[in-house]
Amino acid sequence: MKIAVDAMGGDLGPQEIVKGVIEALKEYDVSILLVGKKEILSNILSNYNYDRNRLEILNADEEIVMTDSPLAALRQKKNSSIAIGLDAVKKGDARCFVSTGNTGAVMAAATIKLKLIKGIERAGIATVLPNAKKSVTILMDVGASVDSKPEHLLHYSIMASEYAKIILNKSEVTVGLLNVGEEETKGNELAKDTFVLLKKCLPNFYGNVEGRDIYKAKTDVVICDGFTGNTILKVSEGLAETLFDMIREGIKEKLQYKIGALLLKPFFKKFKKTISYSEYGGASLLGVNGYVIICHGRSTYIAIKNAVRVSLNFCKQNVNDSISEKINALSQFR
Amino acid sequence: MKIAVDAMGGDLGPQEIVKGVIEALKEYDVSILLVGKKEILSNILSNYNYDRNRLEILNADEEIVMTDSPLAALRQKKNSSIAIGLDAVKKGDARCFVSTGNTGAVMAAATIKLKLIKGIERAGIATVLPNAKKSVTILMDVGASVDSKPEHLLHYSIMASEYAKIILNKSEVTVGLLNVGEEETKGNELAKDTFVLLKKCLPNFYGNVEGRDIYKAKTDVVICDGFTGNTILKVSEGLAETLFDMIREGIKEKLQYKIGALLLKPFFKKFKKTISYSEYGGASLLGVNGYVIICHGRSTYIAIKNAVRVSLNFCKQNVNDSISEKINALSQFR
Numbered sequence: 001m002k003i004a005v006d007a008m009g010g011d012l013g014p015q016e017i018v019k020g021v022i023e024a025l026k027e028y029d030v031s032i033l034l035v036g037k038k039e040i041l042s043n044i045l046s047n048y049n050y051d052r053n054r055l056e057i058l059n060a061d062e063e064i065v066m067t068d069s070p071l072a073a074l075r076q077k078k079n080s081s082i083a084i085g086l087d088a089v090k091k092g093d094a095r096c097f098v099s100t101g102n103t104g105a106v107m108a109a110a111t112i113k114l115k116l117i118k119g120i121e122r123a124g125i126a127t128v129l130p131n132a133k134k135s136v137t138i139l140m141d142v143g144a145s146v147d148s149k150p151e152h153l154l155h156y157s158i159m160a161s162e163y164a165k166i167i168l169n170k171s172e173v174t175v176g177l178l179n180v181g182e183e184e185t186k187g188n189e190l191a192k193d194t195f196v197l198l199k200k201c202l203p204n205f206y207g208n209v210e211g212r213d214i215y216k217a218k219t220d221v222v223i224c225d226g227f228t229g230n231t232i233l234k235v236s237e238g239l240a241e242t243l244f245d246m247i248r249e250g251i252k253e254k255l256q257y258k259i260g261a262l263l264l265k266p267f268f269k270k271f272k273k274t275i276s277y278s279e280y281g282g283a284s285l286l287g288v289n290g291y292v293i294i295c296h297g298r299s300t301y302i303a304i305k306n307a308v309r310v311s312l313n314f315c316k317q318n319v320n321d322s323i324s325e326k327i328n329a330l331s332q333f334r
Numbered sequence: 335m336k337i338a339v340d341a342m343g344g345d346l347g348p349q350e351i352v353k354g355v356i357e358a359l360k361e362y363d364v365s366i367l368l369v370g371k372k373e374i375l376s377n378i379l380s381n382y383n384y385d386r387n388r389l390e391i392l393n394a395d396e397e398i399v400m401t402d403s404p405l406a407a408l409r410q411k412k413n414s415s416i417a418i419g420l421d422a423v424k425k426g427d428a429r430c431f432v433s434t435g436n437t438g439a440v441m442a443a444a445t446i447k448l449k450l451i452k453g454i455e456r457a458g459i460a461t462v463l464p465n466a467k468k469s470v471t472i473l474m475d476v477g478a479s480v481d482s483k484p485e486h487l488l489h490y491s492i493m494a495s496e497y498a499k500i501i502l503n504k505s506e507v508t509v510g511l512l513n514v515g516e517e518e519t520k521g522n523e524l525a526k527d528t529f530v531l532l533k534k535c536l537p538n539f540y541g542n543v544e545g546r547d548i549y550k551a552k553t554d555v556v557i558c559d560g561f562t563g564n565t566i567l568k569v570s571e572g573l574a575e576t577l578f579d580m581i582r583e584g585i586k587e588k589l590q591y592k593i594g595a596l597l598l599k600p601f602f603k604k605f606k607k608t609i610s611y612s613e614y615g616g617a618s619l620l621g622v623n624g625y626v627i628i629c630h631g632r633s634t635y636i637a638i639k640n641a642v643r644v645s646l647n648f649c650k651q652n653v654n655d656s657i658s659e660k661i662n663a664l665s666q667f668r
Contacts, residue, residue: 146525147523187561191480214572215572225522231514232566236573237546238545238548238549239570250601250605251601254601260593267587271584
């Protein structure tokens with residue numbers, strides 16, 4: 001299985017991404033197409049020993065940066081690593097594209113180049129969050145699109161369900177609709193209209209769930225519009241970081257605390273790993289003909305390595321075929 | 335200063351609320367109008383010694399429960415503790431109404447009975463969240479209304495600013511608009527339109543902020559629609575609880591961790607207090623002619639005591655007068 005990895009665009013630079021890719025080659029049965037500026041990448045790679053039959057550089061002269069407007073960047077930078085990497089997937093040279101780049105640009109380029117799966121109106125991003133049941137909850141959409149319609153949320157529910165079955169290794173999963181209360185009549189216009197549609201068309205619909213239920217693992221999947229989903233991700237990130245900073249600061253106050261913290265250090269290290277996004281290998285863009293994983297801009301080499309692992313799983317199980325099938329079956333409910 | 339406290343409606347029962355009120359009487363220069371079923375309250379009060387000149391029962395035969403539809407409950411239960419308590423504020427028998435009851439019912443009843451402040455189209459709920467700067471960030475709206483218009487968010491910005499000045503004891507505060515990115519062009523339709531309006535009409539507007547900035551304390555106030563705000567509160571609550579549960583579970587694994595945890599126990603106790611909503615004494619309903627504090631259904635007696643403290647502050651400083659003044663001044667920007 002060959003995976004294309006965007007070597008540009010990460011906040012930590014191409015060195016970090018190359019390091020992640022080298023680690024992935026060691027651990028998994030995978031071939032890598034490393035997309036980016038050939039000279040820079042060759043230079044970095046010269047520091048490593050690796051199986052040259054399984055790693056190839058695909059030159060891309062241009063780079064889309066975080067401040068670029070997605071659509072303008074795609075028009076002006078035809079040879080960006082994002083465009084070249086997605087072309088490789090389109091041509092069948094790679095099965096999946098992994099990028100730490102500008103989310104908007106990756107999503108727009110993927111929609112244009114790979115096209116939407118038949119029957120799907122809008123692609124969306126699914127991510128996983130650790131939960132109280134020592135598992136993960138799948139949250140979708142987390143920022144692909146901000147003005148959603150009920151129909152989009154129905155499609156997200158179907159896509160996220162198929163995705164969740166693979167991630168959680170379950171044959172059946174439940175979907176909750178994020179709302180401000182559990183009652184059917186709660187919520188804004190979008191939530192109320194979506195509730196009616198999901199109740200009618202989604203056999204695995206659980207009902208409304210609230211923000212706290214994402215972490216309490218009430219359902220396997222939680223669906224919301226991209227504005228809310230993106231906010232949930234960022235609030236969670238900010239709160240977890242702030243709590244840890246407060247703990248770090250606070251334990252300096254007394255010797256007793258310092259000793260306690262020292263004893264607990266290995267625990268906290270493991271714990272931070274459990275709740276770290278790095279472990280989950282990025283978020284998946286669902287709804288396009290092809291596999292695309294979008295990683296956090298701040299991804300470390302471990303996150304990159306894990307993204308390669310997730311993308312392998314993703315491709316092997318043909319999520320998109322199951323999604324197509326379920327979307328086609330939707331007509332029976334209309 | 336006389337404060338009306340709704341003794342019914344809390345998840346922990348009237349005993350807990352009475353206990354909080356008795357504590358408040360001991361600590362603050364306040365008189366209490368305890369609203370609820372007279373017989374039940376007299377019975378509970380007979381267990382306490384307190385200054386009878388400063389505590390009076392106001393009988394309310396009916397009770398609005400969480401599962402009641404707010405508007406139907408107001409029509410059918412004319413003698414609910416919520417209705418009677420708000421009437422007391424309207425008549426001037428109390429300066430503020432504190433309730434742990436059904437948020438929707440309190441808000442609807444307050445809007446009907448106390449009426450909106452002239453120029454304000456919709457009331458909203460402001461709350462405080464602990465932040466990384468050892469202070470609090472004011473978040474509004476957290477669930478009063480779910481389909482907001484830009485004009486509503488402008489009014490929330492003004493109301494929350496005046497409220498924040500008192501809570502933070504600052505003469506100037508900054509307001510951030512919650513969005514999925516910092517750039518002006520980001521966001522859903524509501525966020526984009528609101529950005530333009532705030533930029534034009536709100537002198538203390540900072541610009542867009544993201545979910546993580548609430549806890550990083552980038553601005554004093556963060557404004558969003560009630561659906562998003564409510565989700566932020568509940569996600570934060572769920573995440574913090576889940577993290578603590580995970581820590582509690584995890585430290586059982588090894589003796590070394592258990593000893594470490596024991597040494598850190600006083601720290602964690604203090605820390606949980608820092609981030610507990612109980613300490614902040616509830617959320618404030620802003621925009622009506624009168625002072626109303628809405629407490630969490632699960633409020634402990636400490637939360638009730640603190641709500642009385644906050645309501646005293648709130649009334650003494652005449653927040654509503656400053657709000658009226660600023661809303662009137664808005665016309666100069668049009």
